[in-house]
Amino acid sequence: MLSGKTILVGVTGGIAAYKAAEIVSRLKKLHAEVHVVMTDGAVRFITPLALRTLAATSVHTDTFAEPKMWNVEHIALAQRPDLILVAPATANTLAKMAAGIADNLLTSVLLATDKPVFAAPAMNHVMYHHPATQANIAVLKERRVRFIGPVSGFQACGSEGDGRMSEPAEIVAQVREYFQPPSALNGKKVIVTAGGTQESIDPVRFITNRSSGRMGYAVAEAMRESGAEVCLISAPTHLQAPSGVELTPVVSAQEMYQAVLSRYDRADVLVKVAAVADYRPAQSADQKIKKTGDQLTIELIPNPDILAELGKRKRGQILVGFAAETERLIEHAMEKIRRKNLDMLVANDVTKPGAGFESLTNIVSFLYPDGQRKDLVQMSKIEIARILVREIAELIEKK
Numbered sequence: 256m257l258s259g260k261t262i263l264v265g266v267t268g269g270i271a272a273y274k275a276a277e278i279v280s281r282l283k284k285l286h287a288e289v290h291v292v293m294t295d296g297a298v299r300f301i302t303p304l305a306l307r308t309l310a311a312t313s314v315h316t317d318t319f320a321e322p323k324m325w326n327v328e329h330i331a332l333a334q335r336p337d338l339i340l341v342a343p344a345t346a347n348t349l350a351k352m353a354a355g356i357a358d359n360l361l362t363s364v365l366l367a368t369d370k371p372v373f374a375a376p377a378m379n380h381v382m383y384h385h386p387a388t389q390a391n392i393a394v395l396k397e398r399r400v401r402f403i404g405p406v407s408g409f410q411a412c413g414s415e416g417d418g419r420m421s422e423p424a425e426i427v428a429q430v431r432e433y434f435q436p437p438s439a440l441n442g443k444k445v446i447v448t449a450g451g452t453q454e455s456i457d458p459v460r461f462i463t464n465r466s467s468g469r470m471g472y473a474v475a476e477a478m479r480e481s482g483a484e485v486c487l488i489s490a491p492t493h494l495q496a497p498s499g500v501e502l503t504p505v506v507s508a509q510e511m512y513q514a515v516l517s518r519y520d521r522a523d524v525l526v527k528v529a530a531v532a533d534y535r536p537a538q539s540a541d542q543k544i545k546k547t548g549d550q551l552t553i554e555l556i557p558n559p560d561i562l563a564e565l566g567k568r569k570r571g572q573i574l575v576g577f578a579a580e581t582e583r584l585i586e587h588a589m590e591k592i593r594r595k596n597l598d599m600l601v602a603n604d605v606t607k608p609g610a611g612f613e614s615l616t617n618i619v620s621f622l623y624p625d626g627q628r629k630d631l632v633q634m635s636k637i638e639i640a641r642i643l644v645r646e647i648a649e650l651i652e653k654k
């Protein structure tokens with residue numbers, strides 16, 4: 256049930272707009288409070304009256320109309336809902352969303368919102384596969400817009416192909432699932448580590464690595480979406496912590512070690528995405544090291560292997576590691592699974608284009624102690640994170 260949830264349905268101008276009536280009606284039957292914003296194109300396919308009759312609460316079409324319910328309506332419409340669903344989402348509206356254009360009420364609302372946005376694209380298959388549309392979808396996915404469909408099938412123009420809007424029942428099911436994740440992770444305590452640790456040389460210098468923290472933050476976000484209580488232990492990054500996640504900032508590997516170990520006994524799952532420095536300077540100078548013109552040698556000593564220590568102390572927790580490799584990926588990864596007593600390892604070859612530290616996308620393989628292996632295609636880090644979370648939920652169910 257969706258009682259207590261407010262959903263804004265954005266309807267744009269494609270033939271699938273008539274299906275918005277069923278979407279609105281289904282949301283209403285689940286007791287959601289539904290508001291609708293229609294573009295001019297949508298109004299040509301289906302009347303606001305039809306949606307008002309079904310949605311009951313309000314239907315908006317014009318940015319400059321007298322406010323119906325709130326003072327600055329596009330801001331109120333952007334802030335009030337718990338979720339915004341654009342269905343159907345035409346190629347044109349997706350392009351405006353990707354470019355940040357706000358030339359009608361719906362696109363203004365979408366630019367003014369920080370709420371979760373779902374989009375159910377609907378368009379002709381050539382338009383869907385056009386590089387412009389695909390690039391827009393990739394940009395929006397990276398910005399956390401969640402896509403439902405499209406699916407393949409008969410199209411209104413008479414052809415067959417990708418671009419049909421998903422069925423209203425499926426769209427509403429995914430909205431419902433977002434609020435009530437069926438996952439085995441619901442209520443579970445999950446620790447995620449992220450970022451690259453910094454090992455101090457002196458007060459102004461440190462050793463670190465190329466980790467951006469994106470993958471770890473995406474895992475924390477996907478875990479929270481599936482109902483887990485998430486503690487994100489993060490080395491310094493430029494990222495904002497996903498909302499609803501408890502952030503524990505750390506700097507060095509030793510700090511991360513302490514932060515993780517003090518929480519480990521109470522945790523159900525630990526996903527160690529952080530790129531932990533294997534070595535640190537033997538001494539961190541109190542004052543800035545001055546140049547002398549001579550060679551400078553910094554002695555490095557090993558850091559604790561946090562994951563290996565967790566593997567030793569494991570008492571029923573699901574332990575997931577990440578491994579960035581530059582050669583012999585699978586061989587090295589399988590060795591890490593055994594050595595660190597892991598339930599699963601996510602391995603990626605950081606030398607591949609589209610994979611690794613600074614990239615927005617990644618190409619990973621999931622590996623298991625029994626030698627099983629699943630290879631994923633290149634996708635955004637949040638998509639990988641959601642698939643990983645589903646895998647971890649399955650591991651919990653099997654236990």
Ligand code: CTP
Pocket residue numbers: 508527528529530531532533558559560561562563575576577578579591
């Ligand atoms: N890891 C850790 N503590 C360390 C080093 C690594 O917890 N001191 C964790 C990472 O968070 C990651 C996994 O171990 O989940 C694999 O990290 P990686 O650097 O690939 O493995 P190493 O054991 O350090 O092996 P190597 O650097 O030799 O490849």
